[in-house]
Amino acid sequence: xxxxxxxxxxxxxxxxxxxxxxxxxxxxxxxxxxxxxxxxxxxxxxxxxxxxxxxxxxxxxxxxxxxxxxxxxxxxxxxxxxxxxxxxxxxxxxxxxxxxxxxxxxxxxxxxxxxxxxxxxxxxxxxxxxxxxxxxxxxxxxxxxxxxxxxxxxxxxxxxxxxxxxxxxxxxxxxxxxxxxxxxxxxxxxxxxxxxxxxxxxxxxxxxxxxxxxxxxxxxxxxxxxxxxxxxxxxxxxxxxxxxxxxxxxxxxxxxxxxxxxxxxxxxxxxxxxxxxxxxxxxxxxxxxxxxxxxxxxxxxxxxxxxxxxxxxxxxxxxxxxxxxxxxxxxxxxxxxxxxxxxxxxxxxxxxxxxxxxxxxxxxxxxxxxxxxxxxxxxxxxxxxxxxxxxxxxxxxxxxxxxxxxxxxxxxxxxxxxxxxxxxxxxxxxx
Amino acid sequence: xxxxxxxxxxxxxxxxxxxxxxxxxxxxxxxxxxxxxxxxxxxxxxxxxxxxxxxxxxxxxxxxxxxxxxxxxxxxxxxxxxxxxxxxxxxxxxxxxxxxxxxxxxxxxxxxxxxxxxxxxxxxxxxxxxxxxxxxxxxxxxxxxxxxxxxxxxxxxxxxxxxxxxxxxxxxxxxxxxxxxxxxxxxxxxxxxxxxxxxxxxxxxxxxxxxxxxxxxxxxxxxxxxxxxxxxxxxxxxxxxxxxxxxxxxxxxxxxxxxxxxxxxxxxxxxxxxxx
Numbered sequence: 001x002x003x004x005x006x007x008x009x010x011x012x013x014x015x016x017x018x019x020x021x022x023x024x025x026x027x028x029x030x031x032x033x034x035x036x037x038x039x040x041x042x043x044x045x046x047x048x049x050x051x052x053x054x055x056x057x058x059x060x061x062x063x064x065x066x067x068x069x070x071x072x073x074x075x076x077x078x079x080x081x082x083x084x085x086x087x088x089x090x091x092x093x094x095x096x097x098x099x100x101x102x103x104x105x106x107x108x109x110x111x112x113x114x115x116x117x118x119x120x121x122x123x124x125x126x127x128x129x130x131x132x133x134x135x136x137x138x139x140x141x142x143x144x145x146x147x148x149x150x151x152x153x154x155x156x157x158x159x160x161x162x163x164x165x166x167x168x169x170x171x172x173x174x175x176x177x178x179x180x181x182x183x184x185x186x187x188x189x190x191x192x193x194x195x196x197x198x199x200x201x202x203x204x205x206x207x208x209x210x211x212x213x214x215x216x217x218x219x220x221x222x223x224x225x226x227x228x229x230x231x232x233x234x235x236x237x238x239x240x241x242x243x244x245x246x247x248x249x250x251x252x253x254x255x256x257x258x259x260x261x262x263x264x265x266x267x268x269x270x271x272x273x274x275x276x277x278x279x280x281x282x283x284x285x286x287x288x289x290x291x292x293x294x295x296x297x298x299x300x301x302x303x304x305x306x307x308x309x310x311x312x313x314x315x316x317x318x319x320x321x322x323x324x325x326x327x328x329x330x331x332x333x334x335x336x337x338x339x340x341x342x343x344x345x346x347x348x349x350x351x352x353x354x355x356x357x358x359x360x361x362x363x364x365x366x367x368x369x370x371x372x373x374x375x376x377x378x379x380x381x382x383x384x385x386x387x388x389x390x391x392x393x394x395x396x397x398x399x400x401x402x403x404x405x406x407x408x409x410x411x412x413x414x415x416x417x418x419x420x421x422x423x424x425x426x427x428x429x430x431x
Numbered sequence: 432x433x434x435x436x437x438x439x440x441x442x443x444x445x446x447x448x449x450x451x452x453x454x455x456x457x458x459x460x461x462x463x464x465x466x467x468x469x470x471x472x473x474x475x476x477x478x479x480x481x482x483x484x485x486x487x488x489x490x491x492x493x494x495x496x497x498x499x500x501x502x503x504x505x506x507x508x509x510x511x512x513x514x515x516x517x518x519x520x521x522x523x524x525x526x527x528x529x530x531x532x533x534x535x536x537x538x539x540x541x542x543x544x545x546x547x548x549x550x551x552x553x554x555x556x557x558x559x560x561x562x563x564x565x566x567x568x569x570x571x572x573x574x575x576x577x578x579x580x581x582x583x584x585x586x587x588x589x590x591x592x593x594x595x596x597x598x599x600x601x602x603x604x605x606x607x608x609x610x611x612x613x614x615x616x617x618x619x620x621x622x623x624x625x626x627x628x629x630x631x632x633x634x635x636x637x638x639x640x641x642x643x644x645x646x647x648x649x650x651x652x653x654x655x656x657x658x659x660x661x662x663x664x665x666x667x668x669x670x671x672x673x674x675x676x677x678x679x680x681x682x683x684x685x686x687x688x689x690x691x692x693x694x695x696x697x698x699x700x701x702x703x704x705x706x707x
Binding site for chain 1: 464470471510539541641645647649653655
């Protein structure tokens with residue numbers, strides 16, 4: 001039956017996402033005529049006020065792009081600085097950076113699962129409502145999130161805008177007794193992490209398969225967090241320095257976040273894309289848990305993203321425990337010698353690829369900066385997804401049902417809107 | 432302030448045992464890090480939701496931006512015309528307004544763009560700048576509406592927001608402590624990074640509240656908690672000169688997280704106009 005009513009749905013404030021976004025939807029004659037994910041997060045112009053600053057100031061500045069993933073910004077930044085000034089920080093620093101990233105993935109994914117997404121799947125408006133009926137699960141989630149913050153504090157002093165990271169390494173090396181204490185806490189949480197995967201896998205979720213391009217880092221040796229090349233599931237593979245040859249940013253009139261496309265096409269970054277491209281690098285124990293739960297990778301169902309996050313939490317918990325084994329204090333950083341150069345950095349933020357490019361003068365001051373956050377890269381894909389998902393869901397559903405479904409689709413991407421702007425009021429008109 | 436205390440005295444627990452103050456958390460131009468003082472607090476977040484009624488907190492799932500509340504927490508600076516309108520509307524509907532973090536208290540690090548050619552900057556980042564609506568400046572909330580309490584930090588931490596909430600629930604005016612970071616270093620027994628390592632440090636003129644994190648990590652304070660009481664920025668600038676910083680480098684120390692806080696803005700200006 002052709003839907004002939006006119007539908008206008010506006011979501012003025014998307015709840016349970018980070019940052020400020022809204023959704024406009026026009027439906028006419030049973031077809032979606034217009035769909036816009038409006039990012040109205042005010043631009044803060046980081047790429048401009050970075051100009052003229054010293055390389056040494058970059059980690060503290062770029063952390064302020066995002067409160068949930070400051071470590072990601074610091075990691076991509078120091079990688080870019082070290083690539084420009086040809087500094088190789090050494091294995092202790094690399095291991096500690098990976099450990100710090102484990103902390104952020106745990107904190108960010110746990111926050112997303114429990115505060116932002118699980119209420120959707122279980123039918124609640126907020127975590128506090130959900131806590132009344134799921135007290136043990138909510139408390140477990142908050143414990144896990146807290147552990148992620150502890151790992152970041154171990155290396156950075158505080159979990160939001162940590163102070164420990166610098167170009168060349170870290171300002172100071174944590175004490176061995178603190179490493180031992182942290183490791184014991186992480187080991188005690190392994191059972192929680194596994195039961196979180198089981199709880200999330202058990203939630204009823206829509207089964208919508210879609211075709212999309214997955215893009216993630218890949219190094220063939222370890223599940224990618226801090227190093228590798230950029231890879232797609234369409235066979236493209238390139239060095240971090242060649243990102244701009246394949247991925248272009250463009251502005252759309254209704255969004256303060258620039259859209260990014262791969263040779264003109266939308267694409268997906270983030271936990272689902274990472275797992276799709278790297279699941280064989282998970283430890284065997286986790287791969288076997290996936291098999292037991294009937295989870296198959298690669299997956300084309302975006303509603304599987306919440307499970308991907310739970311699996312990544314489990315994985316990085318195991319990884320953090322390994323990285324802390326036999327921890328020893330060492331020289332925390334290498335000296336940096338600035339020179340006129342261009343540097344590139346790309347790491348896997350919790351939400352996906354985060355790419356930085358800096359050009360420096362011979363005093364190590366920034367001449368120009370470019371930062372491409374994961375949520376910018378997902379914007380085109382989110383719009384494509386909402387259009388297809390609502391079509392499958394059925395445009396004859398009520399406005400409220402359509403609105404909620406669209407919001408759930410958006411939340412699958414865990415958008416970090418403050419990042420994507422640097423620099424669900426769902427407005428749907430049906431005719 | 433008297434208004435708030437009168438409100439508090441009216442509500443005696445014995446008379447109205449089930450009354451919860453209504454609380455909102457609003458975001459403006461920011462990184463969203465200060466809200467995490469609530470969302471990273473673990474169990475304390477659940478406890479808070481039992482002590483108060485959280486009426487609006489978009490990221491946590493409660494959306495009611497126009498609701499009347501007893502306490503409004505404001506994160507972020509004002510950098511668009513729409514934000515300037517929105518904060519005035521919130522002020523009308525809130526009995527007690529608390530700004531949290533550098534963006535709300537001082538305009539944030541993004542206030543570094545104040546004074547730049549904003550049209551040129553917009554055009555540099557956005558190919559079609561005519562679609563981007565933003566003001567030429569990023570300004571603190573207090574430049575637009577009356578603020579009842581300022582919590583400084585970048586970010587603020589859970590202890591700050593919960594202790595202010597507890598104070599208000601107990602009918603007490605929150606009293607900020609404005610010791611400098613130096614006092615905290617002395618309490619902790621930290622070695623002074625400026626004296627021992629010649630590392631530039633803003634600790635002598637910066638409020639503590641962070642626990643002297645940076646000196647504990649063998650680096651200098653960079654001022655993320657704003658200016659302390661009795662800040663002697665001229666004396667600190669001289670000390671930084673003795674370490675070997677140029678006037679431009681000294682100015683840049685102050686032109687950072689809280690660059691538009693009056694004490695830091697003045698110190699930067701003074702450094703730039705310094706003549707040897």
